[in-house]
Amino acid sequence: MSGVETVEKPRRNVELLLLLLAFAVSIGANTMKGLQDGTAFGSDFWLQEALLAVPALAIHAVLRFRAKYADPLILPIVVTLNGLGLAMIHRLDTPQTDYGNTQARWTVVGMVLAIAVVWFLRDHRILRRFTYISLIVSAVLLLLPLVPGITAGEINGAQVWIRIGGSTFQPGEVAKITIAVFFAGYLSTNRDLILLAGRRIGKLQLPRFKDLGPMVVAWLAAIGILIFQHDLGMSILFFGIFISTIYIATSRVSWAILGVLLMFAGAMAASLALPHIRLRIDGWLNAFSPEVYGRTSGSSYQIVQGLFGMANGGLLGTGLGQGRPDLVPFSHSDMIVASFGEELGLVGLFAIVLLYALLVTRGFRAALGARDSFGKLLASALSAAIGLQVFVIIGGVTRLIPLTGLTTPFLAAGGSSLLANWIIVALLLVISNAARRPTAQGPLVADDGHGSARHADLAQPGDTMTTQAVRTR
Amino acid sequence: MNQAIRNAWIAIAVMFALILGAISYVQVIGADDLNKNSWNNRAILQTFCQERGPILVAGKPIAQSVESGSDTCKFQRTFPGQDLYAGITGFYSNVYGSSGLENTMNSTLTGRSDELLMDRIRQLFLGEQPQGASVELTIDPAIQKLAYDLIPDGQRGSIVVTNPKTGAIIAMVSKPSYDPNLIATQDQAAASAAMQKIQSEQGINLNQGVSGPTGALLAPGSVFKLVDTAAALASGKYNKDSVLPNPAQMTLPGTNTQLPNYAGGNCYTRDKADFAFALEQSCNTPFASIALDLGQDAIAKQAAAFGYGQDAGDQLHLDYSPGVWPQKLNQAQLAQSAIGQFDVKASPLQIALVTSAIANGGVQMKPSLVKSITAPDLHVVSEPKPEVLRTSTTPDIARQITEWMTDVVSQGIAGAAAVPGVKVAGKTGTAELGVTNSKGQMLNNSWFTGFAPADNPQVQVTVVMEGVDIYQGAALTSPTARKIFEAVLNK
Numbered sequence: 011m012s013g014v015e016t017v018e019k020p021r022r023n024v025e026l027l028l029l030l031l032a033f034a035v036s037i038g039a040n041t042m043k044g045l046q047d048g049t050a051f052g053s054d055f056w057l058q059e060a061l062l063a064v065p066a067l068a069i070h071a072v073l074r075f076r077a078k079y080a081d082p083l084i085l086p087i088v089v090t091l092n093g094l095g096l097a098m099i100h101r102l103d104t105p106q107t108d109y110g111n112t113q114a115r116w117t118v119v120g121m122v123l124a125i126a127v128v129w130f131l132r133d134h135r136i137l138r139r140f141t142y143i144s145l146i147v148s149a150v151l152l153l154l155p156l157v158p159g160i161t162a163g164e165i166n167g168a169q170v171w172i173r174i175g176g177s178t179f180q181p182g183e184v185a186k187i188t189i190a191v192f193f194a195g196y197l198s199t200n201r202d203l204i205l206l207a208g209r210r211i212g213k214l215q216l217p218r219f220k221d222l223g224p225m226v227v228a229w230l231a232a233i234g235i236l237i238f239q240h241d242l243g244m245s246i247l248f249f250g251i252f253i254s255t256i257y258i259a260t261s262r263v264s265w266a267i268l269g270v271l272l273m274f275a276g277a278m279a280a281s282l283a284l285p286h287i288r289l290r291i292d293g294w295l296n297a298f299s300p301e302v303y304g305r306t307s308g309s310s311y312q313i314v315q316g317l318f319g320m321a322n323g324g325l326l327g328t329g330l331g332q333g334r335p336d337l338v339p340f341s342h343s344d345m346i347v348a349s350f351g352e353e354l355g356l357v358g359l360f361a362i363v364l365l366y367a368l369l370v371t372r373g374f375r376a377a378l379g380a381r382d383s384f385g386k387l388l389a390s391a392l393s394a395a396i397g398l399q400v401f402v403i404i405g406g407v408t409r410l411i412p413l414t415g416l417t418t419p420f421l422a423a424g425g426s427s428l429l430a431n432w433i434i435v436a437l438l439l440v441i442s443n444a445a446r447r448p449t450a451q452g453p454l455v456a457d458d459g460h461g462s463a464r465h466a467d468l469a470q471p472g473d474t475m476t477t478q479a480v481r482t483r
Numbered sequence: 484m485n486q487a488i489r490n491a492w493i494a495i496a497v498m499f500a501l502i503l504g505a506i507s508y509v510q511v512i513g514a515d516d517l518n519k520n521s522w523n524n525r526a527i528l529q530t531f532c533q534e535r536g537p538i539l540v541a542g543k544p545i546a547q548s549v550e551s552g553s554d555t556c557k558f559q560r561t562f563p564g565q566d567l568y569a570g571i572t573g574f575y576s577n578v579y580g581s582s583g584l585e586n587t588m589n590s591t592l593t594g595r596s597d598e599l600l601m602d603r604i605r606q607l608f609l610g611e612q613p614q615g616a617s618v619e620l621t622i623d624p625a626i627q628k629l630a631y632d633l634i635p636d637g638q639r640g641s642i643v644v645t646n647p648k649t650g651a652i653i654a655m656v657s658k659p660s661y662d663p664n665l666i667a668t669q670d671q672a673a674a675s676a677a678m679q680k681i682q683s684e685q686g687i688n689l690n691q692g693v694s695g696p697t698g699a700l701l702a703p704g705s706v707f708k709l710v711d712t713a714a715a716l717a718s719g720k721y722n723k724d725s726v727l728p729n730p731a732q733m734t735l736p737g738t739n740t741q742l743p744n745y746a747g748g749n750c751y752t753r754d755k756a757d758f759a760f761a762l763e764q765s766c767n768t769p770f771a772s773i774a775l776d777l778g779q780d781a782i783a784k785q786a787a788a789f790g791y792g793q794d795a796g797d798q799l800h801l802d803y804s805p806g807v808w809p810q811k812l813n814q815a816q817l818a819q820s821a822i823g824q825f826d827v828k829a830s831p832l833q834i835a836l837v838t839s840a841i842a843n844g845g846v847q848m849k850p851s852l853v854k855s856i857t858a859p860d861l862h863v864v865s866e867p868k869p870e871v872l873r874t875s876t877t878p879d880i881a882r883q884i885t886e887w888m889t890d891v892v893s894q895g896i897a898g899a900a901a902v903p904g905v906k907v908a909g910k911t912g913t914a915e916l917g918v919t920n921s922k923g924q925m926l927n928n929s930w931f932t933g934f935a936p937a938d939n940p941q942v943q944v945t946v947v948m949e950g951v952d953i954y955q956g957a958a959l960t961s962p963t964a965r966k967i968f969e970a971v972l973n974k
Contacts, residue, residue: 082676254491263486303522314522321517322525334525356510360503367499374492380484390488397495401502408505 036093325357379445657695909933929956
């Protein structure tokens with residue numbers, strides 16, 4: 011079943027070494043920043059480092075016990091990104107703001123949640139039982155910001171926040187995970203029905219509508235986000251998860267293309283119907299026209315200033331703490347990529363992008379290695395979500411595509427996104443553990459005495475390779 | 484399914500490649516255009532808030548950076564020199580950029596110039612903040628203050644005081660002036676308001692980045708006769724004993740226009756004059772006839788030798804507008820140009836350069852404003868040496884003109900510039916502006932240029948007062964020069 015042969019070694023020591031390297035990068039970044047403002051090597055400095063390092067080492071320890079075959083690269087990559095983000099957010103803090111410490115607290119919460127997921131989720135296939143619950147949870151999460159009394163209202167033009175106690179939370183970030191779980195669960199169960207039951211029109215095999223029902227619901231939800239919450243980024247992300255899972259489940263390029271076309275059609279229609287989307291696209295195309303730059307709503311000021319910052323950084327950057335990323339609005343959150351571009355230069359930003367690429371690649375690798383179609387779909391959906399999110403935000407900041415309000419995973423200031431992404435990391439670790447674990451020979455008992463992965467009751471229809479209908483193209 | 488996963492990964496990989504391409508475009512390929520974009524204020528902001536070296540006069544700062552106490556912008560540029568030195572320091576603003584020495588010496592003041600490379604490397608290793616070098620000027624603060632006060636408030640005028648032997652500028656002032664502090668503020672609204680107020684005053688044009696003494700092009704009037712005289716003597720057609728025609732007025736060739744002699748002096752007493760008399764009394768017709776006789780090319784060549792249309796060398800560090808001698812003149816225009824009217828123009832510094840050349844045996848020294856540049860660690864990076872700018876005329880001709888100019892002060896119309904016990908050489912000029920004041924009197928640019936002592940020149944003074952009638956001009960130019968001569972020579 012598994013299409014990838016890996017040497018079946020735990021490789022936890024490699025992970026530990028790489029983790030130490032990740033801490034070094036984080037400490038280095040913090041030192042650069044600290045030398046600028048004189049906070050280097052103070053007690054706060056070491057406290058910040060400890061807040062990153064201790065929970066990270068705790069995850070590492072838990073992996074040794076619970077998922078010792080988990081991918082050794084994922085955790086160090088994410089800790090590096092998270093550490094870099096913390097250093098930059100601290101560096102951008104003014105005496106009036108405290109984003110750095112907030113981010114540090116959320117980092118700890120995120121990592122603790124990751125530990126919980128790794129500890130309690132013995133086998134990712136358990137999640138499959140929650141397919142439909144996930145759909146409902148996703149819908150509820152996405153609707154929450156529209157509920158009076160809970161909603162935090164419109165912030166920066168998008169109504170995607172709820173108020174919990176004293177802080178705000180973006181439920182959509184968590185909905186990323188539940189929607190991926192739903193798609194993976196639903197499609198791994200109903201793949202054959204969708205593929206085979208249905209009418210043929212010429213070469214095109216149409217699925218039955220009732221098999222696609224829940225998918226349509228999800229698709230409509232994405233459109234709803236766009237219309238009611240003004241959140242272009244999140245709806246693109248949902249479409250992306252939707253298209254990638256349906257393509258991977260069915261191996262039909264035509265459907266993926268159809269999905270992409272639908273997405274563009276939706277975006278076009280939205281840009282015509284929704285003024286704020288039209289402003290966004292206008293601000294992208296005509297960013298350098300004085301009229302667009304100077305207007306109060308939908309101004310291109312943010313993106314143009316971000317580009318100035320990146321250009322100022324050039325190849326090698328100004329050095330942490332020596333540029334002026336503070337001139338860009340939301341330099342610590344939406345525009346943090348521009349801040350890194352300015353202070354670490356093209357070289358630093360390339361390194362960051364390549365870390366993401368490596369993370370996504372390891373996620374897909376776990377998907378390849380997974381021995382059940384649910385695991386394959388879930389891992390690739392989560393990896394695609396990270397990859398797409400990085401593409402949409404960095405593409406937006408560099409003016410490759412219109413700018414949307416997505417967070418940069420692990421780097422940008424934002425508790426909800428940090429929390430959700432750490433859960434994603436935990437899930438990928440769990441799936442990669444299942445993927446890389448030795449196939450049990452003889453008695454079905456794993457190293458820790460629990461049942462091994464080849465439980466008969468967990469085996470699913472559709473776990474065999476499908477026909478490669480695509481190859482004839 | 485695995486093939487589909489691989490394909491999905493390829494799609495994501497393509498997206499990442501696109502991102503890397505976009506980053507490369509923004510940070511490398513398109514970076515130059517972005518950095519030059521007019522909306523991009525990062526470059527000025529980055530330097531605006533850094534510590535710049537001070538500009539010093541006799542060890543006291545006339546422009547310096549002080550800690551502002553704010554986090555976003557650590558240093559504020561202040562100008563203790565205020566209005567007195569605005570024409571030299573220029574301004575430094577995050578709204579309007581910079582001018583004057585703040586602009587031209589920027590790389591030195593920020594510590595980025597090549598001569599400070601070793602200091603930069605040292606700072607890099609010691610982890611110090613980059614510091615700029617300090618620039619000490621040749622200006623004498625007492626003379627600068629005196630000259631400034633000698634221009635009455637509300638009067639437009641400039642004074643340039645130099646050492647003709649070295650080219651060092653001792654004082655350089657003009658009114659109206661402004662306070663650079665007003666536009667150096669970080670409060671952009673306040674800076675804009677101050678700028679508008681400054682620009683609305685007649686005689687200040689900060690947009691052109693020129694200051695009165697070096698950039699204002701004015702009709703030189705009779706002080707241009709020094710150039711005519713040098714050209715005449717250089718031609719070989721004339722010598723010190725030549726007799727020049729001196730009619731009370733002459734009809735300009737090809738026109739009905741009359742060119743009269745100055746009515747107030749003694750010119751009308753003779754219809755023939757030698758150079759000494761013509762210069763002493765500043766008669767017009769002899770010089771017009773010299774120019775018509777020699778032809779415009781000879782005058783143009785001599786004007787260029789004195790620096791008209793040429794640069795002022797690399798030691799001034801200020802925007803300089805060279806004098807203008809017009810091209811393709813007809814005879815009538817040539818006659819008018821010869822007496823510094825028509826389209827002939829010169830800045831006060833240009834006139835000072837002509838006079839300095841005569842004072843210095845025909846050799847023009849580069850006008851210099853910077854005495855020394857000192858690195859942050861207090862070692863002297865450079866001390867510009869006096870350098871020859873150009874040779875304007877021969878030592879003999881220079882000596883001859885000096886002799887006549889001495890007569891202009893001792894016996895002629897510039898008597899008010901005489902300093903007891905010292906031989907002063909000088910020349911006055913009155914350029915008609917073609918407008919009259921409320922009393923019906925013609926308004927002029929009134930000039931005095933000269934040097935002292937005549938036999939061993941220590942100081943050159945050029946004074947111009949703009950838009951004055953003949954009596955104001957007489958009261959404001961020569962007496963002003965006398966006070967400055969006295970002040971410098973008594974030091």
